[in-house]
Amino acid sequence: MGEQVSVTLRLNGEERTFRVPAGRRLLDLLREDAGLTGTKEGCGAGECGACMVLLDDRPATSCLVLAASCDGHAVVTVEGLGAGRGDLHPFQEALVRAGGVQCGFCTPGVAVTGAAILAVGGAARAGAARLLSGNLCRCTGYIKIFTALEEAEGERHEPR
Amino acid sequence: MSRAEGRGVGLPAGPLGGRGERLDARAKVCGQTRYVADLSLPGMLHAALATAPVASARVVALDVSPARALPGVRAVLTAADIPGENSAGVIFPDQPVLVTDRVRMVGDRLAVIAADRPEAAWAAARAVTAELAELPGVFDPVAALAEGALPLHPGGNLLRTFVVRRGRIEAQRRRAAVVVEAEYRVGGQEHAYLEPQGCLAIPEGRQRLTVITSCQCPFYVQSAVARVLGLPLAAVRVEQAPTGGGFGGKEDYPSEPAACAALLAWHTGRPVRLIYPRELDMQLSTKRHAVVVRHRWGADRDGRLCFAEVDTVMDAGAYAGLSTVVAERANVSAIGPYHVPAVDVRTRVAYTNNLFGGAFRGFGAPQVAWAHEATMDRLARRFDLDPVEFRRRNLLDDRRRVTCTGQRLRPPVLAREVLDLATRAAGWPGPEAAGDGEHGPYRHSLGVAIILYGCNLHHGGQKLDRSSAVVILQTDGSVIVRVGLTEMGQGNLTAARIIAAQALGVRTDVVQVWQPDTTTVADSGPTVASRGAHASGMAILDAARRLRRRLDPIAAELLGCAVGDVCLGGGYAWAAARPGDRLPISRLAAELAARRIEGIATGWYRSRARRFDPATGRGAPYEFYSVACHVARVRVDAELGLVKVLAVTAAHDVGRVIHRDALEGQIEGGVVQGMGWGIAEELKLDRGRLANPNFTDYLIPTAADTPEVHIELLESDGTAGPFGAKGIGEPSFIPTAAAVRNAVVRALGVEIDRLPLSPPTILDALGPLHPWAHVLHGSSP
Numbered sequence: 056m057g058e059q060v061s062v063t064l065r066l067n068g069e070e071r072t073f074r075v076p077a078g079r080r081l082l083d084l085l086r087e088d089a090g091l092t093g094t095k096e097g098c099g100a101g102e103c104g105a106c107m108v109l110l111d112d113r114p115a116t117s118c119l120v121l122a123a124s125c126d127g128h129a130v131v132t133v134e135g136l137g138a139g140r141g142d143l144h145p146f147q148e149a150l151v152r153a154g155g156v157q158c159g160f161c162t163p164g165v166a167v168t169g170a171a172i173l174a175v176g177g178a179a180r181a182g183a184a185r186l187l188s189g190n191l192c193r194c195t196g197y198i199k200i201f202t203a204l205e206e207a208e209g210e211r212h213e214p215r
Numbered sequence: 216m217s218r219a220e221g222r223g224v225g226l227p228a229g230p231l232g233g234r235g236e237r238l239d240a241r242a243k244v245c246g247q248t249r250y251v252a253d254l255s256l257p258g259m260l261h262a263a264l265a266t267a268p269v270a271s272a273r274v275v276a277l278d279v280s281p282a283r284a285l286p287g288v289r290a291v292l293t294a295a296d297i298p299g300e301n302s303a304g305v306i307f308p309d310q311p312v313l314v315t316d317r318v319r320m321v322g323d324r325l326a327v328i329a330a331d332r333p334e335a336a337w338a339a340a341r342a343v344t345a346e347l348a349e350l351p352g353v354f355d356p357v358a359a360l361a362e363g364a365l366p367l368h369p370g371g372n373l374l375r376t377f378v379v380r381r382g383r384i385e386a387q388r389r390r391a392a393v394v395v396e397a398e399y400r401v402g403g404q405e406h407a408y409l410e411p412q413g414c415l416a417i418p419e420g421r422q423r424l425t426v427i428t429s430c431q432c433p434f435y436v437q438s439a440v441a442r443v444l445g446l447p448l449a450a451v452r453v454e455q456a457p458t459g460g461g462f463g464g465k466e467d468y469p470s471e472p473a474a475c476a477a478l479l480a481w482h483t484g485r486p487v488r489l490i491y492p493r494e495l496d497m498q499l500s501t502k503r504h505a506v507v508v509r510h511r512w513g514a515d516r517d518g519r520l521c522f523a524e525v526d527t528v529m530d531a532g533a534y535a536g537l538s539t540v541v542a543e544r545a546n547v548s549a550i551g552p553y554h555v556p557a558v559d560v561r562t563r564v565a566y567t568n569n570l571f572g573g574a575f576r577g578f579g580a581p582q583v584a585w586a587h588e589a590t591m592d593r594l595a596r597r598f599d600l601d602p603v604e605f606r607r608r609n610l611l612d613d614r615r616r617v618t619c620t621g622q623r624l625r626p627p628v629l630a631r632e633v634l635d636l637a638t639r640a641a642g643w644p645g646p647e648a649a650g651d652g653e654h655g656p657y658r659h660s661l662g663v664a665i666i667l668y669g670c671n672l673h674h675g676g677q678k679l680d681r682s683s684a685v686v687i688l689q690t691d692g693s694v695i696v697r698v699g700l701t702e703m704g705q706g707n708l709t710a711a712r713i714i715a716a717q718a719l720g721v722r723t724d725v726v727q728v729w730q731p732d733t734t735t736v737a738d739s740g741p742t743v744a745s746r747g748a749h750a751s752g753m754a755i756l757d758a759a760r761r762l763r764r765r766l767d768p769i770a771a772e773l774l775g776c777a778v779g780d781v782c783l784g785g786g787y788a789w790a791a792a793r794p795g796d797r798l799p800i801s802r803l804a805a806e807l808a809a810r811r812i813e814g815i816a817t818g819w820y821r822s823r824a825r826r827f828d829p830a831t832g833r834g835a836p837y838e839f840y841s842v843a844c845h846v847a848r849v850r851v852d853a854e855l856g857l858v859k860v861l862a863v864t865a866a867h868d869v870g871r872v873i874h875r876d877a878l879e880g881q882i883e884g885g886v887v888q889g890m891g892w893g894i895a896e897e898l899k900l901d902r903g904r905l906a907n908p909n910f911t912d913y914l915i916p917t918a919a920d921t922p923e924v925h926i927e928l929l930e931s932d933g934t935a936g937p938f939g940a941k942g943i944g945e946p947s948f949i950p951t952a953a954a955v956r957n958a959v960v961r962a963l964g965v966e967i968d969r970l971p972l973s974p975p976t977i978l979d980a981l982g983p984l985h986p987w988a989h990v991l992h993g994s995s996p
Contacts, residue, residue: 086253091246092246092249092252092253093245093246093247094246095250095252095409095410095459096252097409097410097411097493098493098909098910099492099493100493100909100910100911102909102910102911103409103493103910105409132246133245133246134245134246136245137245143241143244143245147244147245150240150244151236151237151240151241151244152236153876154234154237154240154876154877154879154880156237156239156240156243156244157460157704157705157706157880157884158408158409158410158458158459158460158461158703158704159239159240159242159243159244159248159457159459159704160250160408160409160410160459160460161409161459162243162244163244163246166244166245166246183918184918184919184921185918185919187917187918187919188917188918188919188920189917190918191407191409191910191915191917192409192918193406193407193408193409193460193462193884193888193915194409194460194704194705194880194884195880195883195884196880196883196884196885196886196887196888196916196921196924197883197887197917197918197921198883198921198924199876199879199880199883200918201918201921
């Protein structure tokens with residue numbers, strides 16, 4: 056198994072320390088050591104985006120990130136997007152409402168990227184298409200995902 | 216009539232056709248849905264496959280001892296370790312699970328490995344040493360049928376021939392004023408479901424086992440595992456895991472990894488999980504067939520089709536798999552929704568050492584539809600007719616409603632209506648291609664394609680066209696539904712929920728439909744051919760009818776009315792004459808339980824028997840049909856050969872909408888997947904090896920490539936599905952690539968007879984018409 060290293064992360068808002076082999080991918084740390092299987096492996100090569108997480112608030116394909124390099128950093132997975140205790144992030148709610156979920160395997164990665172897009176102020180449809188192009192989806196044709204992003208974006212600007 | 220069906224089981228008002236939340240969306244969106252790779256058990260081992268790196272070879276020797284010696288390796292098994300039959304073929308026994316003497320395709324399995332960790336298992340797979348004596352390979356289906364080609368199997372390379380022969384072809388040929396001929400080379404396609412193939416086998420002694428698998432057809436997996444282990448079907452329980460996309464790629468193929476994992480579980484006595492890495496998945500799993508289609512079609516001087524000759528060769532790859540069944544659909548779909556007095560269609564299936572062809576959304580129809588729509592545009596150009604007008608002259612309708620196989624369609628035949636709906640919404644005829652094309656590199660145009668889709672299984676598979684459902688009314692009035700057709704993203708669980716709620720008059724949120732499991736319902740055939748909602752829905756309606764025979768008398772008694780006057784809807788029961796006096800269904804359910812009356816009902820469905828003669832291709836291959844028309848708006852960069860699909864208008868004859876979001880989602884997804892196949896997705900084969908087994912080199916559409924999609928739905932009465940619904944999964948895919956091709960051809964003014972329309976294909980077709988031809992080819996402008 057090789058050399059073990061200690062990795063301390065702020066994982067979904069909670070400080071956690073893991074001892075893992077030095078070569079462990081962040082994706083495997085999340086799925087196997089932290090038991091967070093919401094993050095998916097679709098290709099293992101950074102091509103499909105199913106393993107997208109927020110690394111210090113920026114989307115990152117966790118299959119291409121070494122766990123050890125995340126020591127001292129913040130990671131948010133699909134499980135941590137909501138405010139907690141089963142709440143969904145507004146974009147997750149919008150995905151459900153807009154019919155943006157089909158087989159669901161790309162959905163956690165899409166949810167993470169979408170949340171990041173909204174966090175930086177959202178995007179017009181053309182921009183959203185480009186920003187989402189790192190998340191492959193084979194079911195939806197992306198259209199209802201765009202709708203969800205627009206709806207979640209619209210809600211942010213509505214007075215409460 | 217579909218409304219009659221509605222009256223028979225409940226109320227016209229209900230959740231049907233709405234946009235309620237999908238049953239599975241909330242769990243999926245927060246990452247709680249457990250796909251098979253997310254499941255692990257104590258003591259679980261990880262499996263890997265040792266596979267052949269060449270496409271054609273004799274196995275001289277196989278040495279697994281280096282693999283067995285590696286740390287963490289618990290089992291390395293070869294063909295000799297199979298207790299039952301070493302056979303993976305779903306129809307023909309031509310494919311071993313583990314090869315012994317001959318390698319016929321890259322990826323043929325030599326040995327299976329189980330180890331403590333996945334890395335150790337794959338390292339052991341690489342350590343298996345095979346001495347292979349390479350044999351010549353056959354990599355072109357037409358060449359495979361030529362004299363002297365090396366046969367892959369004892370019967371030779373011609374696996375099957377299908378035909379449709381109808382009408383007096385010679386006489387019609389003489390009548391034709393215009394005849395066009397063409398040869399179309401239509402490439403294959405990778406499914407690229409986002410979740411790779413995977414399964415988990417859990418043994419219980421050597422008596423029985425459970426397989427949890429990502430699949431479309433748990434009953435196929437059950438029979439394959441039972442066959443390979445030499446067990447009765449009842450000893451193999453297959454539970455469909457939530458499945459991350461299928462598109463046909465998880466129809467027959469999952470039986471193979473399941474057999475491997477089950478074999479390892481059987482030998483080690485431990486749970487074994489096998490998850491394919493993407494590259495291996497793309498190399499090993501089935502593909503859409505590459506085909507060559509030759510056409511000779513003729514029309515009379517009024518622009519009416521006289522005859523159509525179609526000769527198709529399909530590349531089956533190294534094993535039959537489902538290729539003959541795919542060819543059956545391709546064969547009868549070769550003419551499209553047109554009235555043609557004489558047809559001569561031949562479809563041959565050839566073995567080659569290429570990747571292994573299988574089921575893929577459309578099942579052989581997209582390739583031949585691409586060809587028939589290309590030919591229709593060619594003919595229209597010869598007549599100098601608008602392609603829409605030319606189609607209108609030749610479409611089937613309520614008067615001329617005999618298909619190419621001689622089947623008389625039941626009205627309404629909505630081909631013209633669907634064509635009009637799509638073309639009107641798309642603004643046909645669109646921009647004049649020549650107008651802005653003279654100068655800059657961009658050319659714009661519209662293209663149209665229309666198809667006739669045979670719903671559900673072909674006559675050849677009608678013995679599988681049945682399905683089973685179980686409906687259990689809980690004592691609190693909530694409802695459990697089990698069906699044998701699977702959810703793979705298309706929305707089948709949600710459709711089943713809506714149909715059950717509509718039929719029982721309960722609210723959708725009290726109905727739970729659980730993933731299929733072979734121990735809960737009878738063999739319901741495969742979830743293919745757009746039959747999921749249809750087949751599960753019809754079985755649910757049957758179960759609901761039986762349940763209501765017990766429920767309605769209790770309601771009548773409590774309401775003080777006749778049994779025939781009981782109405783159920785929205786969670787309540789009432790007498791037809793007194794709609795204000797309502798009784799909650801939960802009360803009825805409690806009463807049913809208190810009287811100890813059975814609250815569980817089974818339902819069964821089978822399609823109507825029909826006649827079809829495979830020797831002539833005449834008869835009724837399908838019970839009923841739907842029509843789909845897509846219009847694509849494209850922008851072609853004539854300098855670079857790049858196609859951008861800007862918009863697709865999709866008109867569909869859907870019968871009845873069950874769940875609007877799921878239906879639209881199928882169409883949008885089908886359009887985008889069809890566009891990908893049409894312009895970008897290309898299986899690059901190097902002597903049978905896939906040279907681009909990843910998403911960097913095999914390009915599926917991204918969010919940035921998505922066109923606008925406008926959907927036009929035509930509902931009608933008179934069809935046979937639940938409440939009149941027809942399947943949408945495949946018709947949503949089939950016309951897209953053809954519409955895109957026709958748009959590009961109109962934009963550029965040159966015929967393109969090769970798919971995909973990638974830049975090299977387009978530049979090749981442009982030849983001297985390329986804007987810079989004088990520079991590229993050294994000729995004067």
